Amino acid sequence: MIKKTTKDKKGTAKKVKSEIKVGVLGSGSFATAIVKMLVENCEVVNWCVRNEFVKGAIELRGHNPTYLTSVSFNLRSLNITTDINEMVAASDIVVLATPSIYLSDAMDRLTVDYRNKIFVSAIKGIVPKANDVVAHYLRNDFEIGFRNQAVIAGPCHAEEVGMERLSYLTIATVEEDVAKQLDQIFSSSFIKVNPSTDILGNEYSAILKNIYAIGAGIASGLGYGDNFIAVFVSNAIREMETFLEAIYEAPRDVNESAYLGDLLVTAYSLFSRNRNLGNLIGKGYTVKSAIQSMNMVAEGYYAAASVYATAKDKKIKTPIIDTIYNILYEEKSAENQFSKLTAKLN
Structure with missing residues (x-):
């Protein structure tokens, strides 16, 4: 312009x-x-x-x-x-x-x-x-x-x-x-x-990428390397596409920057508060202590419960969201949950 x-x-x-x-x-x-x-x-x-x-x-x-x-x-x-x-x-x-x-x-x-x-x-x-x-x-x-x-x-x-x-x-x-x-x-x-x-698609993708960024941070904190996190993120964008199509069908390309680009920067950047929250959890912090140690709100934590419930209600297969929800809200071991998740990624 x-x-x-x-x-x-x-x-x-x-x-x-x-x-x-x-x-x-x-x-x-x-x-x-x-x-x-x-x-x-x-x-x-x-x-x-x-x-x-x-x-x-x-x-x-x-x-x-x-x-x-x-x-x-x-x-x-x-x-x-x-x-x-x-x-x-x-x-x-x-x-x-x-x-x-x-x-x-x-x-x-x-x-x-x-x-x-x-x-x-x-x-x-x-x-x-x-x-x-x-x-x-x-x-x-x-x-x-x-x-x-x-x-x-x-x-x-x-x-x-x-x-x-x-x-x-x-x-x-x-x-x-x-x-x-x-x-x-x-x-x-x-x-x-x-x-x-794509109002709803952009809004939901911005929420989902925060949840996935927590997962990328957990993986990093657990000691998984760049190779695994690359596979994790590529699976996350496909899971995001499945979720968005089930929630609100619209002509969209999830490879565009608003979807994939936003996911990448939130999953990898050291500026990402959601990634940093996950990293603390992966290193052994309890969820509560990790949240309390941050001076900014990590939106992905609060969104994970609602998105998980929506996925179950709509019968959407979301193994990554399920894994992160189990860690954040069911107090399940991050190490065990990611060990199980590795078998579901490709």
């Missing part, structure tokens, strides 16, 4: 920022990365953060005090609040980037009119209150239809966005006008946007 430009007094080309009003809910690492993407293209970003401490720290020092602390913001580009209603009222597009376990607490406080807003989910987990994906939660609990929704998928680690390393976003929406607006506000010199219409 060609960006509009103007020239300053010296005749130098200068990009004109979008007047689209955008808000972000959340103050974790990915929320902070999203704000960084948006301030490249938007005059002001309405940022709803967790509490007054975070708000005050950003307003005082120009950066998030806890996540991606090296990313500095021009405060003139931010309207920071702790009130979701203030943020939503001031925005035409609302990006949801809080961990899934906290989303319903925030949305339950929503009282302003949101009927004409576009809600973009950057959440890669199951909403516990609904035991469902964000797209269904927004539709069923808030009557926000798919035409007013979009989903952000990777591969796109927040840490690399903070360093302005070239990253790719897949943004899924069924409305062409919405797709154009989102491309306009997210694309930059370090962010490339790929369009998609």
Whole structure:
């Protein structure tokens, strides 16, 4: 997409920022990365953060005090609040980037009119209150239809966005006008946007890859090498395809970056919190102690129980998900479970 430009007094080309009003809910690492993407293209970003401490720290020092602390913001580009209603009222597009376990607490406080807003989910987990994906939660609990929704998928680690390393976003929406607006506000010199219409497929794949990344981490912690993990990941993408086809049939190619690419980076990258959680478990930490040792939410843990139940209900064969569920929730030995899994992979 060609960006509009103007020239300053010296005749130098200068990009004109979008007047689209955008808000972000959340103050974790990915929320902070999203704000960084948006301030490249938007005059002001309405940022709803967790509490007054975070708000005050950003307003005082120009950066998030806890996540991606090296990313500095021009405060003139931010309207920071702790009130979701203030943020939503001031925005035409609302990006949801809080961990899934906290989303319903925030949305339950929503009282302003949101009927004409576009809600973009950057959440890669199951909403516990609904035991469902964000797209269904927004539709069923808030009557926000798919035409007013979009989903952000990777591969796109927040840490690399903070360093302005070239990253790719897949943004899924069924409305062409919405797709154009989102491309306009997210694309930059370090962010490339790929369009998609597979809202549910992108959302489910983002959830599944977190579960598989826990498995890759467990394998690494147990001492399995690169050869096995490569086989594990290749089986995982095939299992993901089987799951997606059973849940929601749509024209899709799981070899595209939103599916396979996101799985690869989450399974292999040292930035991956889900891989790191699995690695601790593989090294002998209990699940509880591994979770407590992390300062960020590993979405794959919370999603594993729901996805496992869905697979059983739909009679989908998911040996990898079954293995990870047994380790996380049935307290079965990681070593024994992976020993059994090796016989099922090819």
